Amino acid sequence: MAKDEVILLDFWPSMFGMRLRIALAEKEVNYKYREEDLRNKSPLLLQMNPIHKKTPVLIHNGKPICESIIGVEYIDEVWKDKAPLLPSDPYEKAQVRFWADYIKKKVYDSSRKIWATKGEEHEAGKKDFIEVLKVLEGTLGEKPYFGGDNFGFVDISLIGFYCWFYAYETYGNFSIETECPKFVAWGKRCMQRDSVAKSLPDQHKILEYVKVRRQEFGLE
Amino acid sequence: MAKDEVILLDFWPSMFGMRLRIALAEKEVNYKYREEDLRNKSPLLLQMNPIHKKTPVLIHNGKPICESIIGVEYIDEVWKDKAPLLPSDPYEKAQVRFWADYIKKKVYDSSRKIWATKGEEHEAGKKDFIEVLKVLEGTLGEKPYFGGDNFGFVDISLIGFYCWFYAYETYGNFSIETECPKFVAWGKRCMQRDSVAKSLPDQHKILEYVKVRRQEFGLE
Numbered sequence: 001m002a003k004d005e006v007i008l009l010d011f012w013p014s015m016f017g018m019r020l021r022i023a024l025a026e027k028e029v030n031y032k033y034r035e036e037d038l039r040n041k042s043p044l045l046l047q048m049n050p051i052h053k054k055t056p057v058l059i060h061n062g063k064p065i066c067e068s069i070i071g072v073e074y075i076d077e078v079w080k081d082k083a084p085l086l087p088s089d090p091y092e093k094a095q096v097r098f099w100a101d102y103i104k105k106k107v108y109d110s111s112r113k114i115w116a117t118k119g120e121e122h123e124a125g126k127k128d129f130i131e132v133l134k135v136l137e138g139t140l141g142e143k144p145y146f147g148g149d150n151f152g153f154v155d156i157s158l159i160g161f162y163c164w165f166y167a168y169e170t171y172g173n174f175s176i177e178t179e180c181p182k183f184v185a186w187g188k189r190c191m192q193r194d195s196v197a198k199s200l201p202d203q204h205k206i207l208e209y210v211k212v213r214r215q216e217f218g219l220e
Numbered sequence: 221m222a223k224d225e226v227i228l229l230d231f232w233p234s235m236f237g238m239r240l241r242i243a244l245a246e247k248e249v250n251y252k253y254r255e256e257d258l259r260n261k262s263p264l265l266l267q268m269n270p271i272h273k274k275t276p277v278l279i280h281n282g283k284p285i286c287e288s289i290i291g292v293e294y295i296d297e298v299w300k301d302k303a304p305l306l307p308s309d310p311y312e313k314a315q316v317r318f319w320a321d322y323i324k325k326k327v328y329d330s331s332r333k334i335w336a337t338k339g340e341e342h343e344a345g346k347k348d349f350i351e352v353l354k355v356l357e358g359t360l361g362e363k364p365y366f367g368g369d370n371f372g373f374v375d376i377s378l379i380g381f382y383c384w385f386y387a388y389e390t391y392g393n394f395s396i397e398t399e400c401p402k403f404v405a406w407g408k409r410c411m412q413r414d415s416v417a418k419s420l421p422d423q424h425k426i427l428e429y430v431k432v433r434r435q436e437f438g439l440e
Contacts, residue, residue: 051322051355063311070317077310090297091283097290102271135271 006031007059009045011038013209015108015160016068017056018199022156023072025195027079069100072156086153099139099146100157106132107161115171115210118219126172130179137183144189151193155186159196162187166203167210226251227279229265231258233429235328235380236288237276238419242376243292245415247299289320292376306373319359319366320377326352327381335391335430338439346392350399357403364409371413375406379416382407386423387430 006024008031010017024031036045036055048057048064058065058074065071076085087093110132113125136158140146146154165176165187177184190196214220226244228251230237244251256265256275268277268284278285278294285291296305307313330352333345356378360366366374385396385407397404410416434440 060311065311065314066318067321070314070321073317074310074314077313090294091280091285093297094285094290094294097293098286101287101290 003061004029005059005061007034008032009034009036009042009048009055009057009059011036011055012201013164013206014055015164018160018163019068019156020056020058020071020075021199022159022195023075023085025199026083026085026151026156027075028082029075029079069104069157072153076153084152085156087147096147096153099136099154103136103154103157107158111161111164111168114168115214116217116219126174129168129172130174130176133176133180133183137180140182140186145186151190151195155190159187159190160200162190163200163203164206164210167207170207171210171214223281224249225279225281227254228252229254229256229262229268229275229277229279231256231275232421233384233426234275235384238380238383239288239376240276240278240291240295241419242379242415243295243305245419246303246305246371246376247295248302249295249299289324289377292373296373304372305376307367316367316373319356319374323356323374323377327378331381331384331388334388335434336437336439346394349388349392350394350396353396353400353403357400360402360406365406371410371415375410379407379410380420382410383420383423384426384430387427390427391430391434 006029008017008020008024010021010033012035021033034042034044036042038055041053045055045057046053048059049055049066052066054066056068056071058071060074060078065074072085086096106128110125110128113121114129117125136146143149145151146158165184169176191200211220226249228237228240228244230241230253232255241253254262254264256262258275261273264279265275265277266273268279269275269286272286274286276288276291278291280294280298285294292305306316326348330345330348333341334349337345356366363369365371366378385404389396411420431440
C-alpha cells in the first residue's frame, strides 16, 4: 500500500465530501486534498467526473471514483483490514445501504429548502426535514451509533449535515435539539471522534457561507 | 439453501420489480410472486416496507429487503456461487455502482415525463431521455453488454425500461432505434436471455397500461 496515491477533489462546505474525508481518516489513509472552485472547475475535475462534473471525486492511483456513497464503499473494500465501515453479513449490509439511500433521497433536498428558499417551499422544507430527522431518530433508537456500538456507514453518510444544523436553525427559526434530542446527542457523540472532528468545518463558518449564498439568491 | 423462502412483492409493469425478477432468474432461485394492488396495498407490503410503502420488496426468510438496486446486490451476495452479477474488483464494482446510480437518477424521471405530462415538461422529458440514452450508449460502446462480455448489474438495472420503449415512442413521437441504434441492439440482445424474456411484460401490454394511466391523468 506504500505506493498508493490518493487525491480528493473536494469543496469545503460539502457534506458529501465530508463522507470521504471521514472514511479516509477512519482508515488512516494519507491523501492530498485539493479544494475546487465550483465556479471555475479544474480541468482535473472535468476530466475525472465528465458525467456529473461535481465534487467530491476520489482519485486512487490515477483512477476516479465518483459519488460519495460509492466512494465510501470503495474505501471500505480497498482498505479492508482497518476500521470496517460496512457489516459483512449480506442482510445487515442491505439494511445500511437502505438507510444511506434514504439519507441521499431525503435529507439534502429538504434541508436546502430551509435556507435557500422562502414562503411555502421554505415551510415545506422545514416540515419535511424534521419528519426525516424523526424517522432517522427512530431507527437510531437507543443505540450510540446507527451502526450499533460501532461508528459506521450510515453514521458517515449522515454526520456531515450536523455542522449545517446551526445554519438550518438560524434560517428555520427552530431548535433541532428540541425536536430531536437523541439525534443531536448522536451528533455530539460523533463529533468526539477525531475522524469526524477534523473533517467537519466549524458551524459558524458554514453559517457565513450560507449567508453569502442567500445574498446571491436575493434572499437577504 | 433448501429451506430458503423467497417472496417478491411486485407490480407487473414495474421496471424496478423487473430487476429483482431477472436477478432471481439468473441465480435460479425459486420464489413466490405476489402481485400488489397499489391502490389497496397489502398489510404485508406496509409491514415490510413501512418507510417507503412501495414495491418491489424482496422477502427472504421473513426479512425484507427494500429498494430494487439494493435487492439485486443482496441477491448477488447471498447466492454467490452462481452467475455473478457484480465484479469482484473494488474499482470495477465502484464503476458499475456509478452507472446503476446514474440510471436511478436519470432514466425514470425523464422517461415518465414523455407519457405522463404534456407541453414543455413533455418536451423536456423527451430531450433529457434521449440525452441520457446517448450517454449510456457511449459507455456501452462496442461491448455486447454493459458488463462487457457478461450480462451483469448495469444491464439488470436498465433493461426493464426496454419494454416501455414502445409506449415512449408512441407518446414521444420518435424512434429510439433511429436515435440510439446500438442501445436498441443491446436491448434485443438482452431479450434473448431467458432470465430477461420471462421477466419483462409484453410491450403492447405496457402501452395499454400507459393509456389507462393517461386517461386517469386527463391526458387522453
